Amino acid sequence: MATAAILSVGDELTLGQFLETHAQWLSQRLVELGVEPVMHTTVGDDEQGLVDALAAAMKRVDVIVITGGLGPTADDLTREALAALDGPGLVHDADAEGALRARFEARGRPLPASNLKQALRPAWMRMMPNPLGTAPGMFGTLDGVLVASLPGPPEEMHPMWHDHVAAVVRAHVGHVQIKCASVLACGLPESVAAERLGALMDHGRNPIVGITVSGTVLTARLRATGVACSDGSVEACIAQTEAAWGDLCFGRGDDTLAGSIGALLIERGASVATCESCTGGSVARALTAVPGSSAWFGSGWITYANEAKVRLGVDPMLIERHGAVSAEVAQAMATSAARGAGARFGVSTTGVAGPTGGSSEKPVGTVWIHAHDETRALRPRRFLITGDRTMIRDRATALAQVMLRLAILGRDAGPLLWEVR
Amino acid sequence: MATAAILSVGDELTLGQFLETHAQWLSQRLVELGVEPVMHTTVGDDEQGLVDALAAAMKRVDVIVITGGLGPTADDLTREALAALDGPGLVHDADAEGALRARFEARGRPLPASNLKQALRPAWMRMMPNPLGTAPGMFGTLDGVLVASLPGPPEEMHPMWHDHVAAVVRAHVGHVQIKCASVLACGLPESVAAERLGALMDHGRNPIVGITVSGTVLTARLRATGVACSDGSVEACIAQTEAAWGDLCFGRGDDTLAGSIGALLIERGASVATCESCTGGSVARALTAVPGSSAWFGSGWITYANEAKVRLGVDPMLIERHGAVSAEVAQAMATSAARGAGARFGVSTTGVAGPTGGSSEKPVGTVWIHAHDETRALRPRRFLITGDRTMIRDRATALAQVMLRLAILGRDAGPLLWEVR
Numbered sequence: 001m002a003t004a005a006i007l008s009v010g011d012e013l014t015l016g017q018f019l020e021t022h023a024q025w026l027s028q029r030l031v032e033l034g035v036e037p038v039m040h041t042t043v044g045d046d047e048q049g050l051v052d053a054l055a056a057a058m059k060r061v062d063v064i065v066i067t068g069g070l071g072p073t074a075d076d077l078t079r080e081a082l083a084a085l086d087g088p089g090l091v092h093d094a095d096a097e098g099a100l101r102a103r104f105e106a107r108g109r110p111l112p113a114s115n116l117k118q119a120l121r122p123a124w125m126r127m128m129p130n131p132l133g134t135a136p137g138m139f140g141t142l143d144g145v146l147v148a149s150l151p152g153p154p155e156e157m158h159p160m161w162h163d164h165v166a167a168v169v170r171a172h173v174g175h176v177q178i179k180c181a182s183v184l185a186c187g188l189p190e191s192v193a194a195e196r197l198g199a200l201m202d203h204g205r206n207p208i209v210g211i212t213v214s215g216t217v218l219t220a221r222l223r224a225t226g227v228a229c230s231d232g233s234v235e236a237c238i239a240q241t242e243a244a245w246g247d248l249c250f251g252r253g254d255d256t257l258a259g260s261i262g263a264l265l266i267e268r269g270a271s272v273a274t275c276e277s278c279t280g281g282s283v284a285r286a287l288t289a290v291p292g293s294s295a296w297f298g299s300g301w302i303t304y305a306n307e308a309k310v311r312l313g314v315d316p317m318l319i320e321r322h323g324a325v326s327a328e329v330a331q332a333m334a335t336s337a338a339r340g341a342g343a344r345f346g347v348s349t350t351g352v353a354g355p356t357g358g359s360s361e362k363p364v365g366t367v368w369i370h371a372h373d374e375t376r377a378l379r380p381r382r383f384l385i386t387g388d389r390t391m392i393r394d395r396a397t398a399l400a401q402v403m404l405r406l407a408i409l410g411r412d413a414g415p416l417l418w419e420v421r
Numbered sequence: 422m423a424t425a426a427i428l429s430v431g432d433e434l435t436l437g438q439f440l441e442t443h444a445q446w447l448s449q450r451l452v453e454l455g456v457e458p459v460m461h462t463t464v465g466d467d468e469q470g471l472v473d474a475l476a477a478a479m480k481r482v483d484v485i486v487i488t489g490g491l492g493p494t495a496d497d498l499t500r501e502a503l504a505a506l507d508g509p510g511l512v513h514d515a516d517a518e519g520a521l522r523a524r525f526e527a528r529g530r531p532l533p534a535s536n537l538k539q540a541l542r543p544a545w546m547r548m549m550p551n552p553l554g555t556a557p558g559m560f561g562t563l564d565g566v567l568v569a570s571l572p573g574p575p576e577e578m579h580p581m582w583h584d585h586v587a588a589v590v591r592a593h594v595g596h597v598q599i600k601c602a603s604v605l606a607c608g609l610p611e612s613v614a615a616e617r618l619g620a621l622m623d624h625g626r627n628p629i630v631g632i633t634v635s636g637t638v639l640t641a642r643l644r645a646t647g648v649a650c651s652d653g654s655v656e657a658c659i660a661q662t663e664a665a666w667g668d669l670c671f672g673r674g675d676d677t678l679a680g681s682i683g684a685l686l687i688e689r690g691a692s693v694a695t696c697e698s699c700t701g702g703s704v705a706r707a708l709t710a711v712p713g714s715s716a717w718f719g720s721g722w723i724t725y726a727n728e729a730k731v732r733l734g735v736d737p738m739l740i741e742r743h744g745a746v747s748a749e750v751a752q753a754m755a756t757s758a759a760r761g762a763g764a765r766f767g768v769s770t771t772g773v774a775g776p777t778g779g780s781s782e783k784p785v786g787t788v789w790i791h792a793h794d795e796t797r798a799l800r801p802r803r804f805l806i807t808g809d810r811t812m813i814r815d816r817a818t819a820l821a822q823v824m825l826r827l828a829i830l831g832r833d834a835g836p837l838l839w840e841v842r
Contacts, residue, residue, distance in 0.1 A: 015452055016451075108841065283702070
């Protein structure tokens with residue numbers, strides 16, 4: 001099995017100012033190609049440190065992927081370090097300069113002198129275009145080792161991996177029979193999710209299944225090698241996982257919870273409106289992150305203040321009698337939003353995100369969520385969510401989507417993560 | 422300045438199944454002691470890989486901190502690798518075995534044979550007790566380099582750092598005077614921000630200044646050592662940075678753009694309302710992320726559909742004449758939101774987030790933003806934002822906050838990042 005090293009560059013990483021996350025992402029991508037990442041190294045903005053780390057990795061692996069240090073400033077030294085590995089130094093790349101000039105011209109700005117540096121590359125490497133930023137990527141082979149250098153911003157690095165680097169790596173290491181899949185769920189505690197998978201997670205199985213958690217989303221990662229790639233094992237394992245996780249499974253691979261909601265609404269020719277208090281716009285933001293969401297989302301309200309709730313149609317007596325954080329107000333918010341927007345579905349959140357505002361009866365983390373369907377009566381749910389303000393808001397945002405999805409499906413799914421009955 | 426390397430051990434890290442976070446935590450702790458972390462390395466459960474990484478670090482730094490690989494299983498190889506660095510191999514530590522036996526006895530269980538391994542240490546190292554787990558830590562000095570080996574679980578590693586390692590490191594490197602600060606800005610391109618700082622960023626200065634970018638936020642990080650900590654240099658350097666970045670500086674340290682807006686609104690006894698199209702709730706979400714934001718934010722609207730804009734008060738003739746993505750509609754949206762909420766300020770976004778919906782006149786990335794102040798006429802601004810749908814939305818969200826902040830301050834600040842005039 002071919003091996004890889006991942007190198008990340010930046011003082012902000014070595015000094016602990018930012019958390020390094022590219023190595024994990026790239027490791028997952030390399031594993032998908034049948035390449036085994038054996039080391040991650042992070043070095044500061046220091047040319048000699050970078051040269052040493054590169055030289056050490058060159059002795060050990062077949063593929064090196066570097067991120068960062070390709071910016072226009074004096075402390076961006078990846079180009080120089082790569083050039084130092086093989087005599088002739090940096091050469092000017094006319095195409096890259098042309099792309100840079102075009103990029104700035106399109107914005108009606110002259111190319112700053114500092115950016116000219118980004119048109120330089122080591123003589124042994126070739127450029128990879130970066131339509132999303134000023135730093136082109138570079139790749140080349142030296143002493144039999146493939147080296148690829150990518151820009152640090154993830155929104156530039158990820159597309160460059162998919163558009164260029166993956167193919168270059170595959171060409172370098174040869175085809176490996178490997179098949180990966182993932183199944184996604186939300187609203188289930190990790191321990192319950194693992195129990196339900198049972199023996200599917202045993203070591204040494206092929207396909208092997210593992211669970212990872214990111215935010216509130218659970219991912220079952222399946223990896224098959226050899227004959228298990230083509231004998232139906234992967235499909236069977238996906239089906240078993242989906243059966244085990246039931247109604248809370250919302251997709252596979254790159255699917256998102258909001259995307260799955262959009263697809264269901266399109267199928268039904270229906271739309272949804274939001275009315276948010278403690279999540280302050282996060283639910284609408286998640287829904288409208290889906291391309292084409294205007295087909296099923298037209299209006300949302302953030303009713304942070306009680307007057308805003310009343311203005312939308314919530315009976316002020318309900319607020320007075322039950323408090324803004326209550327089943328009754330959650331229900332009235334979702335219903336009012338759906339009516340106001342002329343939508344079949346509505347979803348609302350009202351809770352105590354903290355750090356202050358909690359009481360013994362309604363402690364910080366208490367959130368009421370309601371999903372409204374104009375064709376059926378549904379019940380609001382109460383949650384007691386752990387974490388700080390940001391986590392409580394993010395988790396409530398995910399749970400609101402889970403409840404909306406269940407409402408569209410016409411399912412209940414039993415107790416949800418953090419639900420209190 | 423003394424330097425350090427941090428080594429993390431585990432296949433689950435190199436394979437990307439878990440995110441490595443110890444290196445960041447340890448780096449922050451080392452910086453606080455005046456030690457500069459210059460490299461982080463993660464290796465798998467492989468003795469030779471670990472020995473190589475240790476040997477490389479020994480040549481480069483004064484302090485090495487290792488986490489992980491101290492468990493009782495066959496793939497825990499940190500002890501063996503450390504012993505291999507200096508001839509005599511592993512020795513048995515009677516005290517450590519006694520502590521292990523006592524730990525298991527207290528739980529009414531016999532000591533498993535596999536755990537006996539955890540009472541072994543390289544001859545050149547000493548044990549550090551671990552009251553919270555079975556793996557004791559170890560430290561020792563070899564060829565003038567201090568090496569400390571800590572267990573992987575953070576709930577064991579963190580207390581061991583505070584109780585033992587910090588003092589050992591301080592004794593090894595001596596007391597260092599150090600002072601850190603940071604200045605934050607948003608709305609300025611990185612290259613312009615760097616140009617404006619000029620010589621402040623020169624290598625070798627004390628305090629030294631570097632720029633990092635996270636999303637659209639620029640951070641100037643200042644670090645002073647020795648006499649520069651107490652002679653006013655840090656304060657002078659902060660003032661110079663703030664002067665260079667001007668009205669687009671919004672804070673220091675852990676400040677946020679939304680937090681700075683909240684503080685300004687509280688000073689003025691004013692509030693703000695939002696009306697979002699392309700950002701779909703993100704601006705409201707950012708504002709309400711601030712604890713206590715209900716003091717200055719009560720209502721927001723997501724007017725994704727034209728009918729939603731009209732319902733809020735936008736003249737349908739404006740939409741017909743200029744299109745939903747226009748200066749006129751942006752202005753009407755912000756004004757209507759402020760009036761609807763009874764707020765002095767309003768902020769709106771309307772644009773083409775893509776991936777489809779662009780035209781030659783209004784390509785994907787075109788966003789109009791308006792900040793309304795009921796006491797003064799302000800101008801909407803047009804942006805052409807690069808990136809995918811997520812980036813366009815996130816960047817527009819930041820720019821809306823920048824414009825709102827300038828409106829509250831009564832400043833213009835000249836051309837902003839991605840602005841088209």
